Amino acid sequence: MAKTRTLHVYSYEKDGSTLYYVTFYCKQWDGTNKKIKKMGFTRQADAARYEQDYRDRLAGSPAMTFAALCDRFLDDYRHHVRESTYLTTRNLLVTYLFPAFGDKTLTELTPVMIREWQNRFISSRHYQPTTLSKIHASLVITLNYACKYFGLAKNPATIAGGMGSQRPAHDMQYWTxxxxxxxxxxxxxxxxxxxxxxxxxxxxxxxxxxxxxxxxxxxxxxxxxxxxxxxxxxxxxxxxxxxxxxxxxxxxxxxxxxxxxxxxxxxxxxxxxxxxxxxxxxxxxxxxxxxxxxxxxxxxxxxxxxxxxxxxxxxxxxxxxxxxxxxxxxxxx
Structure with missing residues (x-):
């Protein structure tokens, strides 16, 4: 039978050893209360620290989905750039990034995941280098917004590196x-x-x-x-x-x-x-x-x-x- 050690932390026996788990309710970024439970701690202090770390991360909302972040980002972004710039960025997010990452939480996004996604885009050969560069830039600025305002520790898109090129592959066209x-x-x-x-x-x-x-x-x-x-x-x-x-x-x-x-x-x-x-x-x-x-x-x-x-x-x-x-x-x- 579980025994209470400290608030939200309980002990239990497994294979002759005393282990600890923590369980608590925490309000999510969307306003709902979610029950969190984590088992397998060998020390009571580690279980208590898990709860504190979880609440600290959620206070900055890195647990929100990428789609939810995009909504917040675009609502803010449109007040700081020209409308044409806003529309271009929104189109890139909706067309290319929502399908790939929309249901992922920010904490689930890793440099490896983004790098593999980039490789699929590059190998498809359906996109110009300048288009690939713009798609990546849109992902970077969106996740930079999460780093600055929602507690995301590092930008995984920056770590993954860019794709494409800002300059057209063809020579500049002109007439004499x-x-x-x-x-x-x-x-x-x-x-x-x-x-x-x-x-x-x-x-x-x-x-x-x-x-x-x-x-x-x-x-x-x-x-x-x-x-x-x-x-x-x-x-x-x-x-x-x-x-x-x-x-x-x-x-x-x-x-x-x-x-x-x-x-x-x-x-x-x-x-x-x-x-x-x-x-x-x-x-x-x-x-x-x-x-x-x-x-x-x-x-x-x-x-x-x-x-x-x-x-x-x-x-x-x-x-x-x-x-x-x-x-x-x-x-x-």
């Missing part, structure tokens, strides 16, 4: 000035000429270009102000602050681009707060691909026109300090 000239004379509509010329000659991001208004263009001074961007949210596309504070800048416009934008503003009769380019990003990307093929050029993305601008400046021998402002980048490789 000569190739862009062939493209722009391929029979494009005036709107597309204005859009693609702005991307190529200023190096602005596609979201920044989509958010441009007539008031952002100073035709007399040949200056374009970039102070906002177009991003995709749960409620569609919205205009909001630029990617970073450093992204707010003024860019000098070459004379041909001033003339192109002046013509487009005149055609649309755009007022100060009217957006110059009102189609969605997909439509512009399709036109870029279609007309590139018509003149025998390799298809590139809208963002690659930004690469083309940088390549042009570098080939012209432009000092990095000069084009750093136009590109709104802090580092150059």
């Amino acid at each position: 000035r000569e190739q862009f000239a062939r493209f722009i004379l391929s029979g494009l509509k005036p709107e597309y000429i204005a859009m693609f010329s702005t991307l190529f000659w200023t190096g602005c991001r596609s979201g920044e270009c989509l958010a441009l208004t007539a008031g952002d263009i100073d035709l007399e001074q040949g200056i374009m102000g970039i102070n906002k961007t177009m991003t995709k949210t749960e409620h569609g596309y919205i205009v909001g602050p630029p990617k970073t504070a450093h992204s707010r800048r003024k860019v000098s416009l070459p004379r041909p681009l001033v003339m192109i934008l002046a013509d487009w503003i005149r055609r649309t009769d755009a007022r100060s707060n009217d957006r110059l380019f009102t189609r969605d990003r997909t439509t512009y990307a399709a036109a870029l691909k279609q007309h590139a093929q018509q003149v025998g050029l390799s298809a590139i993305r809208l963002h690659d026109l930004r690469h083309s601008h940088a390549s042009m400046l570098i080939n012209l021998g432009t000092p990095p300090k000069v084009y750093k402002n136009a590109w709104a980048m802090r580092r150059y490789k």
Whole structure:
């Protein structure tokens, strides 16, 4: 018969030896009371310490499931990042991480478990290195949140190491000035000429270009102000602050681009707060691909026109300090 030694700790006989077990009720992270029982201690103090350690861990909630952690993390994360960043991270968690780890408690997640999961992803060869890197980064920041706020001792994803690469496996795509000239004379509509010329000659991001208004263009001074961007949210596309504070800048416009934008503003009769380019990003990307093929050029993305601008400046021998402002980048490789 079990004998009480201290609160919640009891002794029992087994094979002629006196052993100890501890049993207690403890409120879980989800509010329910759970009965905990652990047997086989050779010392009374070890059994009592087990209960204390268990309660200490639960106070930080490392016993919650990964799915529950993600709910808490995403609810907090959305208040600290751009909505597009939040949506991308949420999509990665729901699509790739919930199925693998959703029902696991944080204490069950080990570096070995995560490493084996990574190896399955890598060996499947269904994902680009950049995609693998983003999936792993989402797991790391989620578990970092658990380490900081919910008592997880170490981040098993960090210990496991990364997968994939932050840089695309293919070379950066770009057009030369000569190739862009062939493209722009391929029979494009005036709107597309204005859009693609702005991307190529200023190096602005596609979201920044989509958010441009007539008031952002100073035709007399040949200056374009970039102070906002177009991003995709749960409620569609919205205009909001630029990617970073450093992204707010003024860019000098070459004379041909001033003339192109002046013509487009005149055609649309755009007022100060009217957006110059009102189609969605997909439509512009399709036109870029279609007309590139018509003149025998390799298809590139809208963002690659930004690469083309940088390549042009570098080939012209432009000092990095000069084009750093136009590109709104802090580092150059």
